[in-house]
Amino acid sequence: MSSNESELKDGINLLSKEIPIDEPQGGLNGVIRLAGSIVHGDKLGRILGYPTANIAVETGSPSVIDGVYAGWLVLDDQYMPAAISLGINSTFDAIERRLEAHVLDRTDLSIYGRKVTVILGTHIRGMRKFPDVATLVARIEEDVCLARTWLQRNVHLSGQGSS
Numbered sequence: 001m002s003s004n005e006s007e008l009k010d011g012i013n014l015l016s017k018e019i020p021i022d023e024p025q026g027g028l029n030g031v032i033r034l035a036g037s038i039v040h041g042d043k044l045g046r047i048l049g050y051p052t053a054n055i056a057v058e059t060g061s062p063s064v065i066d067g068v069y070a071g072w073l074v075l076d077d078q079y080m081p082a083a084i085s086l087g088i089n090s091t092f093d094a095i096e097r098r099l100e101a102h103v104l105d106r107t108d109l110s111i112y113g114r115k116v117t118v119i120l121g122t123h124i125r126g127m128r129k130f131p132d133v134a135t136l137v138a139r140i141e142e143d144v145c146l147a148r149t150w151l152q153r154n155v156h157l158s159g160q161g162s163s
Ligand SMILES: Cc1cc2nc3c(=O)[nH]c(=O)nc-3n(C[C@H](O)[C@H](O)[C@H](O)COP(=O)(O)O)c2cc1C
Pocket: 041, 042, 043, 044, 045, 046, 048, 050, 051, 052, 053, 054, 068, 083, 084, 085, 088, 089, 090, 091, 092, 100, 101, 102, 126, 127, 128, 129, 130, 136, 140, 143, 144
């Protein structure tokens, strides 16, 4: 693979070195939503310290760019702030494309089989193959921190901010 191709594979990463802090234009009207059911993943997330809800996508744009996003997992009209990954978990030599949401500050969620919507609020970076699990976990920690900052600034978009 040429270096150009590998850059492209890393996707929009090149376009957004810094997390944008502006709210999406037009509020949440224009942002990407993916809907589906919660399915069982490999259950590695809990061991890593970042449990994720795995979503089998049923509706939504197939052309969404893979990567890590800040956004919301919406369950029964409840917007839960989340760090979201969309793509192939190549650190674990996976081959399937997955949508996973780590709901911030929640380790108690048991929502298998439930229908949810994932809202991708802002892109943080492209998916990567990390040399080892510790490096992945350190990067996820940073993603969660960036996601938290963006979500706090944009809490009004979910309609659930403090008044
Ligand atoms: C914020 C966030 C960022 C992630 N970024 C990557 C990544 O760049 N590369 C990767 O291989 N996996 C990434 N993952 C996915 C993890 O590998 C995955 O959540 C973990 O393997 C647990 O999967 P499981 O829920 O199927 O057990 C990310 C997960 C989260 C929550």
